[in-house]
Amino acid sequence: MDEREALMEAFPHLIVCCNFTHYKGFISVGGTNFLTSIHVPNYPCLAKMTLKCSWPVSQLLSGHDTMLKEWIQSDTLTSFLKKLKNLLELEMKKKPIVHECQEDFIVADSFKLLMSDLKKIKFHNIVSFSSCLKKIQLQKVDASNRVHVIDMSVGEAYPLDVVQIQAFLPDAALEIIRKNSRVDKIYNSFVEQVLYLQRTWDDLDLIDANCCVLDPEHPTRKDMGRRILIGKNVSIYLNMNYEDVSAVPSITVLGPEQSVQQFQSTLARNEKLWDSDSSTVDNLKKVLDLSSFPARENRCADISLVHQEECLICFALWMDGEMPNLVCENTRCGSPFHTTCLFQWLQTVSGNYQSFNQVHGDCPNCGMAISCPVPK
Amino acid sequence: MQKGVRLKRELEVLALRPPPGISCSPKEEDIIDVLDAKMIGLKGSPYEGGVFKLEIKIPDKYPFEPPHVQFKTPVYHPNVDVSGRICLDLLKLPSKGSWRPTISLAGLLVSVQLLLATPNPDDPLMADIAEEYRYNKPEYERKAKEWTKKYAAPENSNESKTLEATSSNEDSDTTKKRKSDASEEDTKDPKHKRT
Numbered sequence: 001m002d003e004r005e006a007l008m009e010a011f012p013h014l015i016v017c018c019n020f021t022h023y024k025g026f027i028s029v030g031g032t033n034f035l036t037s038i039h040v041p042n043y044p045c046l047a048k049m050t051l052k053c054s055w056p057v058s059q060l061l062s063g064h065d066t067m068l069k070e071w072i073q074s075d076t077l078t079s080f081l082k083k084l085k086n087l088l089e090l091e092m093k094k095k096p097i098v099h100e101c102q103e104d105f106i107v108a109d110s111f112k113l114l115m116s117d118l119k120k121i122k123f124h125n126i127v128s129f130s131s132c133l134k135k136i137q138l139q140k141v142d143a144s145n146r147v148h149v150i151d152m153s154v155g156e157a158y159p160l161d162v163v164q165i166q167a168f169l170p171d172a173a174l175e176i177i178r179k180n181s182r183v184d185k186i187y188n189s190f191v192e193q194v195l196y197l198q199r200t201w202d203d204l205d206l207i208d209a210n211c212c213v214l215d216p217e218h219p220t221r222k223d224m225g226r227r228i229l230i231g232k233n234v235s236i237y238l239n240m241n242y243e244d245v246s247a248v249p250s251i252t253v254l255g256p257e258q259s260v261q262q263f264q265s266t267l268a269r270n271e272k273l274w275d276s277d278s279s280t281v282d283n284l285k286k287v288l289d290l291s292s293f294p295a296r297e298n299r300c301a302d303i304s305l306v307h308q309e310e311c312l313i314c315f316a317l318w319m320d321g322e323m324p325n326l327v328c329e330n331t332r333c334g335s336p337f338h339t340t341c342l343f344q345w346l347q348t349v350s351g352n353y354q355s356f357n358q359v360h361g362d363c364p365n366c367g368m369a370i371s372c373p374v375p376k
Numbered sequence: 377m378q379k380g381v382r383l384k385r386e387l388e389v390l391a392l393r394p395p396p397g398i399s400c401s402p403k404e405e406d407i408i409d410v411l412d413a414k415m416i417g418l419k420g421s422p423y424e425g426g427v428f429k430l431e432i433k434i435p436d437k438y439p440f441e442p443p444h445v446q447f448k449t450p451v452y453h454p455n456v457d458v459s460g461r462i463c464l465d466l467l468k469l470p471s472k473g474s475w476r477p478t479i480s481l482a483g484l485l486v487s488v489q490l491l492l493a494t495p496n497p498d499d500p501l502m503a504d505i506a507e508e509y510r511y512n513k514p515e516y517e518r519k520a521k522e523w524t525k526k527y528a529a530p531e532n533s534n535e536s537k538t539l540e541a542t543s544s545n546e547d548s549d550t551t552k553k554r555k556s557d558a559s560e561e562d563t564k565d566p567k568h569k570r571t
Contacts (some may be wrong), residue, residue, distance in 0.1 A: 256401045350470070
């Protein structure tokens, strides 16, 4: 019998391509099929042949390299593969690999499922994905041209492994999205939430553009609340309603008692003026009786509490006509102080001692030892 | 001498960039050493959603002496007593406490806000609340929430203010009146329940 016929008879699941130099298909060992790909460039001679197989098979063959090389020297392809099959059968009895094979299949199934789920999402909404499809980034561009992005990490046993998601959406919205397990369902739910919150974001964008927002410092679309400056020392905490986007947001006034009372009574009086058809900024002006919001320009100015070179006790540069003339010797601290300020502090703390004309104590900033001359 | 210069700077910055959930400003114009502060209870604590009033008195020796900080809103808390006094080591001079002149008002208020959310039962002012906090936390949380709703709900600050002005010392009387205010509040406005 021709060697080629014998091969096909012994390994019917192996498909020959390219003039008997390439073989692809399965070798069945003890009822399990192993995916294999063989390249025999000098057929029928086996020299320089390559054998590609799945991870569990390569694990089974590890340690038999010399034997395999010997076979390549002497055998035909058919006898080589028969020997290989016997070897695998023997090795499989020693350490069963059934479990690993099953896992392989689940991953393959998951992959198929993931691909078919991904196909349901329009291509231009897919921003990126990692090579193993474990990390997928999708987007939705809304009516106001805002780009919303959702990151998903898919587990190996998709969809049994929970898909982890991340997106700049309020927690309540994320909770709803997390109820889905399939990528396309998650994306649809994400789009639903994005569209649902359109109005809220339009409102919040207007607020961010027109008002002095104190908190959060860098608002994101996760934040449904804003602290807005409405007067000197007076601010309001505005919390948009997630359950009902057209509802009046909750407003809490913070500030000096008198102003708070004044604004609160204004709010109570004007409550009915809130018009759900116009924007929150306009509504706020109406119900708070404001002609405009305090400007935001102060935000950019340098308004730190203590500037470099200023005394860390009086927060000023000049004190009694002197600049800070003492520096904490701890190099990591190095805080500047006026002698008068530091001296007064070291004297206030009980337990500090004075020797000659120096007071010894701890640096009020870092706690390391510091000493200060008695001021003249 | 240091007091005026430093306070002025601190108040300027507090007006422009107050810490999250905190406001602080002079009680009356021109008198800068009695301050009014408000803080919002931190999320996740039983004080969430409440607005708590504090009064800050700046001593003449400030910043060499710590400010006197006191709650004006009744708080159910192991480290705050019935008159609103706070047990916090930052508010005491060494060696009893750890006040240092490098601490700013903003920093101090943030510490108080944090203490409010995370009580320290090892150094209590109210021994019974501390014990409850330690051994019966659900009950402590329930009461703290109840007090927050009763006294610190943002909308009833109008009423409680007037109460404070008329009967600041008669605690029992105040409590009764406040209770009636709070029950009115319950029926009124559902929107603040979810924040």
